[in-house]
Amino acid sequence: MTEHLRETSQRRVILEELGKLTSHPTANEIYELVRKRLPRISLGTVYRNLELLSQSGLIQKLEMAGTQKRFDGTIGNHYHIRCIGCGRVDDLRLPAMKSIDEAAADLSDYEILWHKMEFGGFCPDCITPRSKRGEIEILDIKKNIIGRKD
Amino acid sequence: MTEHLRETSQRRVILEELGKLTSHPTANEIYELVRKRLPRISLGTVYRNLELLSQSGLIQKLEMAGTQKRFDGTIGNHYHIRCIGCGRVDDLRLPAMKSIDEAAADLSDYEILWHKMEFGGFCPDCITPRSKRGEIEILDIKKNIIGRKD
DNA sequence: CGTTAATCAGTAATAGTTACCATTATGGAT
DNA sequence: ATCCATAATGGTAACTATTACTGATTAACG
Incomplete structure:
Protein backbone atom coordinates (compact mmCIF):
# COMPACT_ATOMS: atom_id res chain seq x y z
CA MET A 1 0.00 0.00 0.00
CA GLY A 76 15.62 26.29 0.86
CA ASN A 77 14.05 29.59 1.48
CA HIS A 78 15.55 32.20 -0.73
CA TYR A 79 14.01 34.57 -3.21
CA HIS A 80 14.51 34.67 -6.93
CA ILE A 81 15.22 37.34 -9.46
CA ARG A 82 14.28 37.21 -13.09
CA CYS A 83 15.95 39.08 -15.91
CA ILE A 84 13.57 41.16 -17.98
CA GLY A 85 15.95 40.94 -20.89
CA CYS A 86 16.72 37.25 -21.29
CA GLY A 87 14.35 35.57 -18.85
CA ARG A 88 17.00 33.81 -16.80
CA VAL A 89 16.30 33.30 -13.11
CA ASP A 90 18.91 33.51 -10.37
CA ASP A 91 18.91 33.08 -6.64
CA LEU A 92 19.04 36.12 -4.46
CA ARG A 93 21.07 35.85 -1.31
CA LEU A 94 18.35 37.43 0.72
CA PRO A 95 17.06 34.97 3.29
CA ALA A 96 13.30 34.59 3.38
CA MET A 97 11.76 36.79 6.01
CA LYS A 98 9.15 34.86 7.96
CA SER A 99 8.26 37.94 9.94
CA ILE A 100 6.60 39.30 6.83
CA ASP A 101 3.91 36.64 7.14
CA GLU A 102 3.08 37.76 10.64
CA ALA A 103 2.98 41.39 9.65
CA ALA A 104 0.60 40.54 6.85
CA ALA A 105 -1.56 38.36 9.07
CA ASP A 106 -2.26 41.35 11.29
CA LEU A 107 -3.64 43.24 8.31
CA SER A 108 -5.99 40.62 6.95
CA ASP A 109 -8.63 38.06 7.77
CA TYR A 110 -6.66 35.34 6.05
CA GLU A 111 -4.77 32.58 7.73
CA ILE A 112 -1.47 33.29 6.03
CA LEU A 113 0.79 30.35 5.33
CA TRP A 114 3.50 31.67 3.09
CA HIS A 115 4.66 34.44 0.83
CA LYS A 116 6.77 34.49 -2.25
CA MET A 117 8.72 37.40 -3.52
CA GLU A 118 10.12 37.80 -6.96
CA PHE A 119 12.43 40.53 -8.15
CA GLY A 120 12.72 41.81 -11.67
CA GLY A 121 15.51 43.64 -13.38
CA PHE A 122 18.35 43.33 -15.82
CA CYS A 123 21.06 40.74 -15.34
CA PRO A 124 24.71 41.74 -15.83
CA ASP A 125 24.65 40.55 -19.44
CA CYS A 126 21.58 42.57 -20.31
CA ILE A 127 22.13 45.79 -18.38
CA THR A 128 24.06 47.75 -20.93
CA PRO A 129 22.26 47.19 -24.19
CA ARG A 130 18.72 46.51 -23.08
CA SER A 131 17.82 48.69 -20.14
CA LYS A 132 17.77 51.81 -22.25
CA ARG A 133 15.87 50.15 -25.05
CA GLY A 134 13.31 48.70 -22.67
CA GLU A 135 12.63 52.06 -21.15
CA ILE A 136 12.18 53.66 -24.52
CA GLU A 137 9.71 51.03 -25.65
CA ILE A 138 7.60 51.50 -22.56
CA LEU A 139 7.64 55.24 -22.93
CA ASP A 140 6.57 54.93 -26.55
CA ILE A 141 3.58 52.83 -25.63
CA LYS A 142 2.47 55.23 -22.95
CA LYS A 143 2.94 58.21 -25.21
CA ASN A 144 0.82 56.63 -27.91
CA ILE A 145 -2.02 55.78 -25.62
CA ILE A 146 -2.06 58.59 -23.11
CA GLY A 147 -1.35 61.40 -25.53
CA ARG A 148 -4.54 61.72 -27.49
CA LYS A 149 -6.47 64.15 -29.62
CA ASP A 150 -3.76 66.03 -31.45
CA MET B 1 -1.09 59.01 -36.71
CA GLY B 76 -1.60 51.33 -6.88
CA ASN B 77 1.17 49.57 -5.08
CA HIS B 78 -0.21 47.01 -2.75
CA TYR B 79 0.37 43.29 -2.42
CA HIS B 80 -2.09 40.52 -3.02
CA ILE B 81 -3.10 37.41 -1.19
CA ARG B 82 -4.51 34.32 -2.78
CA CYS B 83 -6.70 31.75 -1.10
CA ILE B 84 -5.39 28.21 -1.37
CA GLY B 85 -8.91 26.91 -0.94
CA CYS B 86 -11.00 28.78 -3.47
CA GLY B 87 -8.45 30.73 -5.51
CA ARG B 88 -9.85 34.16 -4.83
CA VAL B 89 -7.42 37.05 -4.65
CA ASP B 90 -7.71 39.99 -2.29
CA ASP B 91 -5.75 43.13 -1.67
CA LEU B 92 -3.52 43.28 1.34
CA ARG B 93 -3.32 46.60 3.10
CA LEU B 94 0.42 46.39 3.31
CA PRO B 95 1.97 49.20 1.30
CA ALA B 96 4.68 48.15 -1.12
CA MET B 97 8.10 48.51 0.41
CA LYS B 98 10.47 50.12 -2.05
CA SER B 99 13.36 49.73 0.36
CA ILE B 100 13.29 46.01 -0.37
CA ASP B 101 14.53 46.69 -3.88
CA GLU B 102 17.53 48.55 -2.57
CA ALA B 103 18.32 45.84 -0.05
CA ALA B 104 18.17 43.27 -2.81
CA ALA B 105 20.27 45.37 -5.16
CA ASP B 106 23.13 45.28 -2.69
CA LEU B 107 23.11 41.50 -2.80
CA SER B 108 23.14 40.99 -6.53
CA ASP B 109 24.67 42.02 -9.83
CA TYR B 110 21.27 42.80 -11.24
CA GLU B 111 19.85 46.21 -11.88
CA ILE B 112 16.69 45.68 -9.87
CA LEU B 113 13.58 47.47 -11.05
CA TRP B 114 10.75 45.99 -9.05
CA HIS B 115 9.60 43.21 -6.82
CA LYS B 116 6.28 41.52 -6.38
CA MET B 117 5.14 39.71 -3.33
CA GLU B 118 2.28 37.32 -3.11
CA PHE B 119 0.84 35.79 0.02
CA GLY B 120 -0.93 32.49 0.27
CA GLY B 121 -3.32 31.19 2.85
CA PHE B 122 -6.93 30.48 3.61
CA CYS B 123 -9.57 33.16 3.28
CA PRO B 124 -12.19 33.55 6.01
CA ASP B 125 -14.64 31.35 4.11
CA CYS B 126 -12.15 28.53 3.70
CA ILE B 127 -10.34 28.57 7.02
CA THR B 128 -12.57 26.28 9.01
CA PRO B 129 -13.33 23.40 6.70
CA ARG B 130 -10.32 23.36 4.44
CA SER B 131 -7.25 24.24 6.38
CA LYS B 132 -7.31 21.00 8.26
CA ARG B 133 -8.10 18.98 5.18
CA GLY B 134 -5.37 20.70 3.19
CA GLU B 135 -2.81 19.98 5.84
CA ILE B 136 -3.81 16.37 6.00
CA GLU B 137 -3.54 15.94 2.24
CA ILE B 138 -0.08 17.41 2.20
CA LEU B 139 0.98 15.28 5.11
CA ASP B 140 -0.36 12.20 3.36
CA ILE B 141 1.65 12.91 0.27
CA LYS B 142 4.81 13.45 2.23
CA LYS B 143 4.23 10.36 4.33
CA ASN B 144 3.72 8.25 1.25
CA ILE B 145 6.83 9.43 -0.47
CA ILE B 146 9.23 10.03 2.35
CA GLY B 147 8.27 7.07 4.49
CA ARG B 148 9.56 4.10 2.56
CA LYS B 149 10.70 0.57 3.04
CA ASP B 150 8.72 -0.56 6.03
C1' DC C 1 -22.20 62.79 -43.82
C1' DG C 2 -17.76 60.48 -45.46
C1' DT C 3 -13.41 58.61 -44.63
C1' DT C 4 -10.27 55.80 -42.24
C1' DA C 5 -8.10 53.51 -38.84
C1' DA C 6 -9.42 51.26 -34.62
C1' DT C 7 -12.20 47.67 -33.17
C1' DC C 8 -15.16 43.96 -33.52
C1' DA C 9 -16.96 38.72 -33.69
C1' DG C 10 -15.67 34.49 -34.90
C1' DT C 11 -12.36 31.29 -35.37
C1' DA C 12 -7.83 29.19 -35.89
C1' DA C 13 -3.44 28.77 -33.92
C1' DT C 14 -0.14 28.55 -30.27
C1' DA C 15 2.35 27.35 -25.84
C1' DG C 16 2.66 24.98 -21.85
C1' DT C 17 1.06 21.35 -19.43
C1' DT C 18 -1.69 17.33 -18.16
C1' DA C 19 -4.25 12.98 -19.11
C1' DC C 20 -4.65 8.66 -21.10
C1' DC C 21 -3.26 3.93 -22.25
C1' DA C 22 -0.98 -0.11 -23.66
C1' DT C 23 3.65 -1.73 -22.57
C1' DT C 24 7.83 -2.06 -19.69
C1' DA C 25 10.60 -2.38 -15.65
C1' DT C 26 11.41 -1.84 -10.55
C1' DG C 27 11.86 -3.82 -6.11
C1' DG C 28 9.96 -6.38 -2.28
C1' DA C 29 8.38 -11.10 -1.47
C1' DT C 30 8.85 -15.82 -2.46
C1' DA D 1 17.44 -16.00 -8.68
C1' DT D 2 12.63 -15.70 -10.12
C1' DC D 3 7.89 -13.91 -9.56
C1' DC D 4 4.53 -10.50 -9.58
C1' DA D 5 1.89 -6.34 -8.29
C1' DT D 6 2.09 -1.91 -9.55
C1' DA D 7 4.85 2.26 -10.43
C1' DA D 8 6.64 4.25 -14.37
C1' DT D 9 7.33 4.81 -19.22
C1' DG D 10 6.81 6.48 -24.31
C1' DG D 11 3.77 8.14 -27.47
C1' DT D 12 0.02 10.73 -28.25
C1' DA D 13 -4.25 13.13 -27.53
C1' DA D 14 -6.52 16.44 -24.88
C1' DC D 15 -6.80 20.51 -22.39
C1' DT D 16 -6.41 25.47 -20.76
C1' DA D 17 -5.18 30.02 -21.20
C1' DT D 18 -3.96 33.18 -24.37
C1' DT D 19 -2.78 35.30 -28.85
C1' DA D 20 -3.16 35.92 -33.86
C1' DC D 21 -5.73 36.29 -38.01
C1' DT D 22 -9.62 37.93 -41.07
C1' DG D 23 -13.14 40.21 -43.14
C1' DA D 24 -16.98 43.05 -41.42
C1' DT D 25 -18.31 47.02 -38.41
C1' DT D 26 -18.00 51.40 -36.12
C1' DA D 27 -16.13 55.50 -33.53
C1' DA D 28 -14.18 59.87 -34.15
C1' DC D 29 -12.33 63.40 -36.73
C1' DG D 30 -12.90 66.59 -40.33
Whole structure:
Protein backbone atom coordinates (compact mmCIF):
# COMPACT_ATOMS: atom_id res chain seq x y z
CA MET A 1 0.00 0.00 0.00
CA THR A 2 2.89 2.33 0.74
CA GLU A 3 3.65 3.77 -2.64
CA HIS A 4 7.03 5.29 -2.95
CA LEU A 5 9.16 6.67 -5.70
CA ARG A 6 11.13 4.04 -7.59
CA GLU A 7 14.57 4.82 -8.82
CA THR A 8 14.36 4.77 -12.56
CA SER A 9 17.15 5.82 -14.88
CA GLN A 10 14.97 8.65 -16.18
CA ARG A 11 14.31 9.96 -12.70
CA ARG A 12 17.95 9.67 -11.69
CA VAL A 13 19.24 11.49 -14.76
CA ILE A 14 16.70 14.29 -14.35
CA LEU A 15 17.83 14.74 -10.78
CA GLU A 16 21.50 14.60 -11.75
CA GLU A 17 21.18 17.15 -14.52
CA LEU A 18 19.19 19.47 -12.32
CA GLY A 19 21.82 19.10 -9.62
CA LYS A 20 24.57 20.17 -12.00
CA LEU A 21 22.94 23.52 -12.60
CA THR A 22 22.83 26.60 -10.46
CA SER A 23 20.31 28.09 -12.86
CA HIS A 24 16.59 27.42 -12.76
CA PRO A 25 15.65 25.69 -15.99
CA THR A 26 12.22 25.18 -17.45
CA ALA A 27 10.80 21.71 -17.97
CA ASN A 28 11.70 21.90 -21.63
CA GLU A 29 15.29 22.89 -20.93
CA ILE A 30 15.65 19.94 -18.59
CA TYR A 31 14.10 17.73 -21.26
CA GLU A 32 16.73 18.83 -23.77
CA LEU A 33 19.57 18.17 -21.33
CA VAL A 34 18.30 14.77 -20.28
CA ARG A 35 17.65 13.80 -23.87
CA LYS A 36 21.37 13.89 -24.61
CA ARG A 37 21.81 11.01 -22.21
CA LEU A 38 18.45 9.29 -22.67
CA PRO A 39 17.39 10.04 -26.22
CA ARG A 40 14.12 8.12 -25.97
CA ILE A 41 12.80 9.91 -22.89
CA SER A 42 9.43 11.55 -23.31
CA LEU A 43 8.59 15.12 -22.40
CA GLY A 44 5.67 13.85 -20.37
CA THR A 45 8.04 11.79 -18.26
CA VAL A 46 10.07 14.90 -17.50
CA TYR A 47 6.99 16.82 -16.45
CA ARG A 48 5.69 13.94 -14.36
CA ASN A 49 8.99 13.49 -12.56
CA LEU A 50 9.52 17.17 -11.90
CA GLU A 51 6.09 17.23 -10.35
CA LEU A 52 6.67 14.14 -8.21
CA LEU A 53 10.14 15.22 -7.16
CA SER A 54 8.93 18.62 -6.09
CA GLN A 55 6.06 17.04 -4.17
CA SER A 56 8.56 14.87 -2.36
CA GLY A 57 10.62 17.91 -1.48
CA LEU A 58 13.68 16.78 -3.40
CA ILE A 59 13.53 19.72 -5.76
CA GLN A 60 11.64 22.96 -5.79
CA LYS A 61 9.07 24.10 -8.29
CA LEU A 62 9.09 27.81 -8.94
CA GLU A 63 5.83 29.15 -10.23
CA MET A 64 6.95 32.54 -11.38
CA ALA A 65 4.55 35.20 -12.49
CA GLY A 66 3.23 34.98 -15.98
CA THR A 67 5.80 32.62 -17.39
CA GLN A 68 6.29 28.90 -17.50
CA LYS A 69 7.30 27.01 -14.42
CA ARG A 70 10.95 26.66 -13.53
CA PHE A 71 12.70 24.19 -11.26
CA ASP A 72 15.35 24.54 -8.62
CA GLY A 73 17.63 21.64 -7.73
CA THR A 74 18.27 23.10 -4.30
CA ILE A 75 15.62 23.55 -1.71
CA GLY A 76 15.62 26.29 0.86
CA ASN A 77 14.05 29.59 1.48
CA HIS A 78 15.55 32.20 -0.73
CA TYR A 79 14.01 34.57 -3.21
CA HIS A 80 14.51 34.67 -6.93
CA ILE A 81 15.22 37.34 -9.46
CA ARG A 82 14.28 37.21 -13.09
CA CYS A 83 15.95 39.08 -15.91
CA ILE A 84 13.57 41.16 -17.98
CA GLY A 85 15.95 40.94 -20.89
CA CYS A 86 16.72 37.25 -21.29
CA GLY A 87 14.35 35.57 -18.85
CA ARG A 88 17.00 33.81 -16.80
CA VAL A 89 16.30 33.30 -13.11
CA ASP A 90 18.91 33.51 -10.37
CA ASP A 91 18.91 33.08 -6.64
CA LEU A 92 19.04 36.12 -4.46
CA ARG A 93 21.07 35.85 -1.31
CA LEU A 94 18.35 37.43 0.72
CA PRO A 95 17.06 34.97 3.29
CA ALA A 96 13.30 34.59 3.38
CA MET A 97 11.76 36.79 6.01
CA LYS A 98 9.15 34.86 7.96
CA SER A 99 8.26 37.94 9.94
CA ILE A 100 6.60 39.30 6.83
CA ASP A 101 3.91 36.64 7.14
CA GLU A 102 3.08 37.76 10.64
CA ALA A 103 2.98 41.39 9.65
CA ALA A 104 0.60 40.54 6.85
CA ALA A 105 -1.56 38.36 9.07
CA ASP A 106 -2.26 41.35 11.29
CA LEU A 107 -3.64 43.24 8.31
CA SER A 108 -5.99 40.62 6.95
CA ASP A 109 -8.63 38.06 7.77
CA TYR A 110 -6.66 35.34 6.05
CA GLU A 111 -4.77 32.58 7.73
CA ILE A 112 -1.47 33.29 6.03
CA LEU A 113 0.79 30.35 5.33
CA TRP A 114 3.50 31.67 3.09
CA HIS A 115 4.66 34.44 0.83
CA LYS A 116 6.77 34.49 -2.25
CA MET A 117 8.72 37.40 -3.52
CA GLU A 118 10.12 37.80 -6.96
CA PHE A 119 12.43 40.53 -8.15
CA GLY A 120 12.72 41.81 -11.67
CA GLY A 121 15.51 43.64 -13.38
CA PHE A 122 18.35 43.33 -15.82
CA CYS A 123 21.06 40.74 -15.34
CA PRO A 124 24.71 41.74 -15.83
CA ASP A 125 24.65 40.55 -19.44
CA CYS A 126 21.58 42.57 -20.31
CA ILE A 127 22.13 45.79 -18.38
CA THR A 128 24.06 47.75 -20.93
CA PRO A 129 22.26 47.19 -24.19
CA ARG A 130 18.72 46.51 -23.08
CA SER A 131 17.82 48.69 -20.14
CA LYS A 132 17.77 51.81 -22.25
CA ARG A 133 15.87 50.15 -25.05
CA GLY A 134 13.31 48.70 -22.67
CA GLU A 135 12.63 52.06 -21.15
CA ILE A 136 12.18 53.66 -24.52
CA GLU A 137 9.71 51.03 -25.65
CA ILE A 138 7.60 51.50 -22.56
CA LEU A 139 7.64 55.24 -22.93
CA ASP A 140 6.57 54.93 -26.55
CA ILE A 141 3.58 52.83 -25.63
CA LYS A 142 2.47 55.23 -22.95
CA LYS A 143 2.94 58.21 -25.21
CA ASN A 144 0.82 56.63 -27.91
CA ILE A 145 -2.02 55.78 -25.62
CA ILE A 146 -2.06 58.59 -23.11
CA GLY A 147 -1.35 61.40 -25.53
CA ARG A 148 -4.54 61.72 -27.49
CA LYS A 149 -6.47 64.15 -29.62
CA ASP A 150 -3.76 66.03 -31.45
CA MET B 1 -1.09 59.01 -36.71
CA THR B 2 -1.79 59.37 -33.01
CA GLU B 3 -3.58 56.18 -32.19
CA HIS B 4 -5.66 56.33 -29.09
CA LEU B 5 -8.22 54.15 -27.39
CA ARG B 6 -11.72 54.63 -28.71
CA GLU B 7 -14.67 54.38 -26.42
CA THR B 8 -16.60 51.38 -27.55
CA SER B 9 -19.51 49.88 -25.70
CA GLN B 10 -17.51 46.70 -25.15
CA ARG B 11 -14.60 48.59 -23.64
CA ARG B 12 -16.85 50.71 -21.48
CA VAL B 13 -18.78 47.77 -20.08
CA ILE B 14 -15.60 45.85 -19.32
CA LEU B 15 -14.29 48.83 -17.41
CA GLU B 16 -17.59 49.32 -15.61
CA GLU B 17 -17.89 45.72 -14.53
CA LEU B 18 -14.32 45.65 -13.37
CA GLY B 19 -14.92 48.84 -11.43
CA LYS B 20 -17.85 47.31 -9.58
CA LEU B 21 -15.67 44.58 -8.12
CA THR B 22 -13.22 44.68 -5.29
CA SER B 23 -12.10 41.18 -6.22
CA HIS B 24 -9.56 40.38 -8.91
CA PRO B 25 -11.31 38.40 -11.61
CA THR B 26 -9.75 36.39 -14.39
CA ALA B 27 -10.32 37.29 -18.02
CA ASN B 28 -12.92 34.58 -18.26
CA GLU B 29 -14.83 35.77 -15.22
CA ILE B 30 -14.95 39.26 -16.69
CA TYR B 31 -16.12 37.76 -19.95
CA GLU B 32 -19.02 36.04 -18.20
CA LEU B 33 -20.04 39.23 -16.43
CA VAL B 34 -19.85 41.39 -19.52
CA ARG B 35 -21.70 38.80 -21.54
CA LYS B 36 -24.81 39.39 -19.47
CA ARG B 37 -24.95 42.92 -20.82
CA LEU B 38 -23.41 42.34 -24.24
CA PRO B 39 -24.26 38.77 -25.19
CA ARG B 40 -22.45 38.90 -28.52
CA ILE B 41 -19.08 40.02 -27.15
CA SER B 42 -16.20 37.75 -27.97
CA LEU B 43 -13.69 36.39 -25.49
CA GLY B 44 -10.91 37.71 -27.69
CA THR B 45 -12.31 41.21 -27.33
CA VAL B 46 -12.19 40.89 -23.56
CA TYR B 47 -8.59 39.75 -23.65
CA ARG B 48 -7.60 42.47 -26.08
CA ASN B 49 -9.23 45.20 -24.02
CA LEU B 50 -7.82 44.01 -20.72
CA GLU B 51 -4.40 44.09 -22.31
CA LEU B 52 -4.87 47.56 -23.80
CA LEU B 53 -6.44 48.97 -20.65
CA SER B 54 -3.62 47.69 -18.50
CA GLN B 55 -1.06 49.08 -20.92
CA SER B 56 -2.75 52.44 -20.68
CA GLY B 57 -2.60 52.28 -16.90
CA LEU B 58 -6.36 52.31 -16.43
CA ILE B 59 -6.39 48.88 -14.84
CA GLN B 60 -3.74 46.58 -13.49
CA LYS B 61 -2.79 43.17 -14.74
CA LEU B 62 -1.75 40.75 -12.02
CA GLU B 63 0.47 37.93 -13.16
CA MET B 64 0.21 35.66 -10.18
CA ALA B 65 2.30 32.57 -9.75
CA GLY B 66 1.25 29.51 -11.62
CA THR B 67 -2.28 30.54 -12.38
CA GLN B 68 -4.01 32.53 -15.04
CA LYS B 69 -3.73 36.27 -15.09
CA ARG B 70 -6.08 38.35 -12.99
CA PHE B 71 -7.08 41.97 -13.30
CA ASP B 72 -7.43 44.76 -10.79
CA GLY B 73 -9.71 47.71 -11.44
CA THR B 74 -7.69 49.87 -9.08
CA ILE B 75 -4.11 50.78 -9.63
CA GLY B 76 -1.60 51.33 -6.88
CA ASN B 77 1.17 49.57 -5.08
CA HIS B 78 -0.21 47.01 -2.75
CA TYR B 79 0.37 43.29 -2.42
CA HIS B 80 -2.09 40.52 -3.02
CA ILE B 81 -3.10 37.41 -1.19
CA ARG B 82 -4.51 34.32 -2.78
CA CYS B 83 -6.70 31.75 -1.10
CA ILE B 84 -5.39 28.21 -1.37
CA GLY B 85 -8.91 26.91 -0.94
CA CYS B 86 -11.00 28.78 -3.47
CA GLY B 87 -8.45 30.73 -5.51
CA ARG B 88 -9.85 34.16 -4.83
CA VAL B 89 -7.42 37.05 -4.65
CA ASP B 90 -7.71 39.99 -2.29
CA ASP B 91 -5.75 43.13 -1.67
CA LEU B 92 -3.52 43.28 1.34
CA ARG B 93 -3.32 46.60 3.10
CA LEU B 94 0.42 46.39 3.31
CA PRO B 95 1.97 49.20 1.30
CA ALA B 96 4.68 48.15 -1.12
CA MET B 97 8.10 48.51 0.41
CA LYS B 98 10.47 50.12 -2.05
CA SER B 99 13.36 49.73 0.36
CA ILE B 100 13.29 46.01 -0.37
CA ASP B 101 14.53 46.69 -3.88
CA GLU B 102 17.53 48.55 -2.57
CA ALA B 103 18.32 45.84 -0.05
CA ALA B 104 18.17 43.27 -2.81
CA ALA B 105 20.27 45.37 -5.16
CA ASP B 106 23.13 45.28 -2.69
CA LEU B 107 23.11 41.50 -2.80
CA SER B 108 23.14 40.99 -6.53
CA ASP B 109 24.67 42.02 -9.83
CA TYR B 110 21.27 42.80 -11.24
CA GLU B 111 19.85 46.21 -11.88
CA ILE B 112 16.69 45.68 -9.87
CA LEU B 113 13.58 47.47 -11.05
CA TRP B 114 10.75 45.99 -9.05
CA HIS B 115 9.60 43.21 -6.82
CA LYS B 116 6.28 41.52 -6.38
CA MET B 117 5.14 39.71 -3.33
CA GLU B 118 2.28 37.32 -3.11
CA PHE B 119 0.84 35.79 0.02
CA GLY B 120 -0.93 32.49 0.27
CA GLY B 121 -3.32 31.19 2.85
CA PHE B 122 -6.93 30.48 3.61
CA CYS B 123 -9.57 33.16 3.28
CA PRO B 124 -12.19 33.55 6.01
CA ASP B 125 -14.64 31.35 4.11
CA CYS B 126 -12.15 28.53 3.70
CA ILE B 127 -10.34 28.57 7.02
CA THR B 128 -12.57 26.28 9.01
CA PRO B 129 -13.33 23.40 6.70
CA ARG B 130 -10.32 23.36 4.44
CA SER B 131 -7.25 24.24 6.38
CA LYS B 132 -7.31 21.00 8.26
CA ARG B 133 -8.10 18.98 5.18
CA GLY B 134 -5.37 20.70 3.19
CA GLU B 135 -2.81 19.98 5.84
CA ILE B 136 -3.81 16.37 6.00
CA GLU B 137 -3.54 15.94 2.24
CA ILE B 138 -0.08 17.41 2.20
CA LEU B 139 0.98 15.28 5.11
CA ASP B 140 -0.36 12.20 3.36
CA ILE B 141 1.65 12.91 0.27
CA LYS B 142 4.81 13.45 2.23
CA LYS B 143 4.23 10.36 4.33
CA ASN B 144 3.72 8.25 1.25
CA ILE B 145 6.83 9.43 -0.47
CA ILE B 146 9.23 10.03 2.35
CA GLY B 147 8.27 7.07 4.49
CA ARG B 148 9.56 4.10 2.56
CA LYS B 149 10.70 0.57 3.04
CA ASP B 150 8.72 -0.56 6.03
C1' DC C 1 -22.20 62.79 -43.82
C1' DG C 2 -17.76 60.48 -45.46
C1' DT C 3 -13.41 58.61 -44.63
C1' DT C 4 -10.27 55.80 -42.24
C1' DA C 5 -8.10 53.51 -38.84
C1' DA C 6 -9.42 51.26 -34.62
C1' DT C 7 -12.20 47.67 -33.17
C1' DC C 8 -15.16 43.96 -33.52
C1' DA C 9 -16.96 38.72 -33.69
C1' DG C 10 -15.67 34.49 -34.90
C1' DT C 11 -12.36 31.29 -35.37
C1' DA C 12 -7.83 29.19 -35.89
C1' DA C 13 -3.44 28.77 -33.92
C1' DT C 14 -0.14 28.55 -30.27
C1' DA C 15 2.35 27.35 -25.84
C1' DG C 16 2.66 24.98 -21.85
C1' DT C 17 1.06 21.35 -19.43
C1' DT C 18 -1.69 17.33 -18.16
C1' DA C 19 -4.25 12.98 -19.11
C1' DC C 20 -4.65 8.66 -21.10
C1' DC C 21 -3.26 3.93 -22.25
C1' DA C 22 -0.98 -0.11 -23.66
C1' DT C 23 3.65 -1.73 -22.57
C1' DT C 24 7.83 -2.06 -19.69
C1' DA C 25 10.60 -2.38 -15.65
C1' DT C 26 11.41 -1.84 -10.55
C1' DG C 27 11.86 -3.82 -6.11
C1' DG C 28 9.96 -6.38 -2.28
C1' DA C 29 8.38 -11.10 -1.47
C1' DT C 30 8.85 -15.82 -2.46
C1' DA D 1 17.44 -16.00 -8.68
C1' DT D 2 12.63 -15.70 -10.12
C1' DC D 3 7.89 -13.91 -9.56
C1' DC D 4 4.53 -10.50 -9.58
C1' DA D 5 1.89 -6.34 -8.29
C1' DT D 6 2.09 -1.91 -9.55
C1' DA D 7 4.85 2.26 -10.43
C1' DA D 8 6.64 4.25 -14.37
C1' DT D 9 7.33 4.81 -19.22
C1' DG D 10 6.81 6.48 -24.31
C1' DG D 11 3.77 8.14 -27.47
C1' DT D 12 0.02 10.73 -28.25
C1' DA D 13 -4.25 13.13 -27.53
C1' DA D 14 -6.52 16.44 -24.88
C1' DC D 15 -6.80 20.51 -22.39
C1' DT D 16 -6.41 25.47 -20.76
C1' DA D 17 -5.18 30.02 -21.20
C1' DT D 18 -3.96 33.18 -24.37
C1' DT D 19 -2.78 35.30 -28.85
C1' DA D 20 -3.16 35.92 -33.86
C1' DC D 21 -5.73 36.29 -38.01
C1' DT D 22 -9.62 37.93 -41.07
C1' DG D 23 -13.14 40.21 -43.14
C1' DA D 24 -16.98 43.05 -41.42
C1' DT D 25 -18.31 47.02 -38.41
C1' DT D 26 -18.00 51.40 -36.12
C1' DA D 27 -16.13 55.50 -33.53
C1' DA D 28 -14.18 59.87 -34.15
C1' DC D 29 -12.33 63.40 -36.73
C1' DG D 30 -12.90 66.59 -40.33
